[in-house]
Amino acid sequence: xxxxxxxxxxxxxNGLVYALVAAGLSMIWGVMDVINFAHGEFLMVGMYVxxxxxxxxxxxxxxxxxxxGAFLFIMGAATYRLIIRNSLGKSAMAPLLATFGLSMVxxxxxxxxxxxxxxxxxxxxxxxxxxxxxGAILSVPQLATAAFALVLLACLYWMLKRTRLxxxxxxxAMDSExxxxxxxxxENIYLLVFGIGGxxxxxxxxxxxxxxxxxxxxxxxFSLIAFVVVALGGFGxxxxxxxxxxIIGLVESFTGFYVAAVVKYAAVFAVYLxxxxxxPKGLFGW
Amino acid sequence: MxxxxxxxxxHCGYDGTPVIRGLSLEVNRGEIVAxxxxxxxxxxxxxxxxxxxxxxxRGQILLEGEDISRSPASAxxxxxxxxxxxxxxxxxxLTVRENLELGAFTVVDRKVIDERLEEMFALFPRLxxxxxxxxxxxxGGEQQxxxxxxxxxxxxxxxxxxxxxxxxxxxxxxxxFETVVLINRKGITVLLVEQMVQEALxxxxxxxxxxxxxxxxxxxxRELLDSDEVRKAYMGM
Numbered sequence: 001x002x003x004x005x006x007x008x009x010x011x012x013x014n015g016l017v018y019a020l021v022a023a024g025l026s027m028i029w030g031v032m033d034v035i036n037f038a039h040g041e042f043l044m045v046g047m048y049v050x051x052x053x054x055x056x057x058x059x060x061x062x063x064x065x066x067x068x069g070a071f072l073f074i075m076g077a078a079t080y081r082l083i084i085r086n087s088l089g090k091s092a093m094a095p096l097l098a099t100f101g102l103s104m105v106x107x108x109x110x111x112x113x114x115x116x117x118x119x120x121x122x123x124x125x126x127x128x129x130x131x132x133x134x135g136a137i138l139s140v141p142q143l144a145t146a147a148f149a150l151v152l153l154a155c156l157y158w159m160l161k162r163t164r165l166x167x168x169x170x171x172x173a174m175d176s177e178x179x180x181x182x183x184x185x186x187e188n189i190y191l192l193v194f195g196i197g198g199x200x201x202x203x204x205x206x207x208x209x210x211x212x213x214x215x216x217x218x219x220x221x222f223s224l225i226a227f228v229v230v231a232l233g234g235f236g237x238x239x240x241x242x243x244x245x246x247i248i249g250l251v252e253s254f255t256g257f258y259v260a261a262v263v264k265y266a267a268v269f270a271v272y273l274x275x276x277x278x279x280p281k282g283l284f285g286w
Numbered sequence: 287m288x289x290x291x292x293x294x295x296x297h298c299g300y301d302g303t304p305v306i307r308g309l310s311l312e313v314n315r316g317e318i319v320a321x322x323x324x325x326x327x328x329x330x331x332x333x334x335x336x337x338x339x340x341x342x343x344r345g346q347i348l349l350e351g352e353d354i355s356r357s358p359a360s361a362x363x364x365x366x367x368x369x370x371x372x373x374x375x376x377x378x379x380l381t382v383r384e385n386l387e388l389g390a391f392t393v394v395d396r397k398v399i400d401e402r403l404e405e406m407f408a409l410f411p412r413l414x415x416x417x418x419x420x421x422x423x424x425x426g427g428e429q430q431x432x433x434x435x436x437x438x439x440x441x442x443x444x445x446x447x448x449x450x451x452x453x454x455x456x457x458x459x460x461x462x463f464e465t466v467v468l469i470n471r472k473g474i475t476v477l478l479v480e481q482m483v484q485e486a487l488x489x490x491x492x493x494x495x496x497x498x499x500x501x502x503x504x505x506x507x508r509e510l511l512d513s514d515e516v517r518k519a520y521m522g523m
Contacts, residue, residue: 008485167384168391171377176338183363183392183440 002135007257008250009136013146015249017204020149021222022034022229022241023156024200030236031173031193034095035082038103040223045258046072046108046205047214048114051282054121062125062144065206068201076198077191085187085193103219110216118213126210141211148207157238169193173236228272233282240284245272289338290444291317295367296345296355306342306498307332313444318466320486320507322520323496329479330372331373332496333448336477337369349444359411368442372479373450374433378422382413382432385421389439389445399439399478406435409468427458432468438474445469447478463489469514483520487511495520496508 025039036042040187053059059067083102085092089284129140160166170177172189205214213216229248233240251271256264274282293315299305313319322330334340336347338359338487347355354362359369375386386406390399407414410431412488416424421432430450437445447466451459459482467489468474480486485509487493495503495516503516 164387164391167380167388168376170380171388174377174379175375177359178371178377179388180339180359180390181337181363181369181371182436183360184388185358185360198486 003257005134005137007253009133009138011250011253012246013138013249014252015140015246016146016149016242017142017208018225018229018249019242019245020152020200020204020223022226022233022245023153023238025172026222026230026236026238026241027193027200027225028197029230031169032084032088032190034088035227036079036100036194036197037099037203037223038079038095038106039197039226040221040252041103041106042072042075042219042238043201043205043222044110044214044216044219045075045216046202047212049202050206050209051119051121051214054124055119056270060125061121061141061207061210064209065203068206069203072198072202072205073195073197075202077195079198080191080194085190092240097265103223107216107219114216117215118214118215121209125209139211141207145204145207150206152203153238153242154261156196157202160238165262225268229269231282232272232275234284235282237282237284240282243283288315288350289313290317290350291477292346292348293332293336294346294348294521296335296342296347298331298340298342300331300340305499308345309499310345311494311504312502313475313477315475316470316473317477317492318470318478318490320490320493320495321479321496322481322483322486322510322516324520326498327480327496328499329496329497330448333369333371333446333477333479335365337446339369339396352504363440363442366441366443367446368437368440369446370433370437370448370450372452374429376421376424376429376432376436379420379421381418382424383417385432385436386413386417386439389436392440393495402439402441406438407504409436409438409465417457427455427461430454430458430462431465434462434469438469442474444477446455447476449479449481451480451482459485484511484518 021043025036027037028034046068049071050064053067054061057190081266083098084095126141126144130137131140160169168184169172170190172184172186176186225248229241229244233244248268251267252264255267289312293309293311295308295310297304297307305434309332321332323329332455338354338357342355349365349367386403390402393399396443412428413432413435416428425434450462454462463485466476478486487510490507493507494501
């Protein structure tokens with residue numbers, strides 16, 4: 001068996017999923033300079049939505065990601081309207097603390113309602129399926145999630161670069177007052193960006209339930225990695241997030257296998273610190 | 287002549303510090319009106335209040351008789367008002383073409399946008415050559431042209447120009463003022479704020495002189511150009 005290839009694919013697949021989680025965070029930061037500390041918990045909620053739909057309605061994660069994406073889009077937009085908007089323009093800490101508070105509420109709500117137990121959907125379409133590529137064995141559910149993440153990232157990037165709405169989002173990020181002068185209702189852009197940020201993790205979470213157990217703490221690790229990816233790739237850059245996420249995914253899987261599993265996150269953060277020392281703005285930062 | 291814009295006794299400021307104290311002015315359809323005054327007289331604040339980036343605490347702003355003193359800038363552009371802010375404020379990482387497209391953000395019809403793009407490229411051929419470059423790579427003069435073109439993409443009835451000449455070399459300043467006259471001849475009413483008092487009054491029909499948030503002189507451009515007070519205070523003569 002070819003260990004190297006196996007480790008390489010594991011890192012790549014994880015990296016692509018990290019990229020989509022990070023893209024939502026990165027977009028919100030890029031447009032509004034707000035760090036959403038509840039981002040990981042949004043992912044967790046997305047997973048629960050997909051899990052319960054699978055559990056009660058017997059809908060496969062291959063389809064229920066639509067529902068979890070939509071649910072998180074609305075939740076993201078509502079978070080902007082009800083929480084972020086009221087905390088903007090005060091202190092820079094205000095939105096930070098507000099979203100941190102939201103993450104606590106979401107985590108503890110799920111702990112209280114759904115217990116801290118791990119829940120894994122059984123009998124999903126892709127369950128247990130694997131394919132072999134050059135000696136490496138790939139899990140099909142994970143492959144599907146990663147492929148989906150790549151397609152969605154491409155769509156997001158295309159929307160930002162090639163459509164009038166995308167230009168309006170970029171314009172709002174660069175100079176919101178000048179954007180208002182173009183007739184762009186920047187309030188709506190913020191709402192939309194928060195919605196998209198939520199939908200990114202909603203969709204990822206929805207798909208992940210086909211191979212990953214959901215529990216109230218599941219978001220923590222993902223959000224930590226997403227922060228590293230965003231800072232490493234450069235705030236607000238989607239290609240940056242993609243590249244950084246793949247780097248992080250590979251570092252994680254290679255050190256996890258060739259060094260020791262216990263040091264894999266130490267290695268992730270070491271790489272991050274090294275890059276930030278040389279390029280404080282991240283790989284693709286302005 | 288019907289009034290395009292009427293500003294009636296507005297008061298406004300930032301965080302409780304008054305900047306504009308009871309300012310009134312009027313711009314008639316088809317005119318070029320210049321607002322002049324020293325630094326800190328409240329010229330830009332007046333412009334910001336008119337376009338809706340800042341709301342006056344008191345007073346009224348009427349655009350073709352409709353009160354717009356409470357409506358946001360993004361709504362006012364749909365009513366035919368376009369403001370080109372001081373410092374151009376182009377979107378630096380977007381291309382010239384994307385900047386222009388955003389100028390027509392309120393226009394839905396693709397054909398209309400393309401027509402206007404062609405119009406702008408005819409008016410400023412340099413922008414056509416540079417259309418795929420990002421705005422930050424343009425020279426100062428080109429940036430100013432791009433800002434004017436972007437402001438015209440919404441086909442405004444009234445265009446407000448804030449310190450067009452700032453940071454441009456003298457030969458370009460002349461060209462920019464010529465462009466303003468050209469725009470005006472197309473039937474667009476112009477309200478401009480300028481530090482280059484002489485040049486501004488030479489193309490304007492009328493002018494207002496601002497001092498500490500109030501109008502202290504007003505009259506035809508000719509009268510202001512001939513007034514000893516204005517010449518002494520703002521033209522160094």
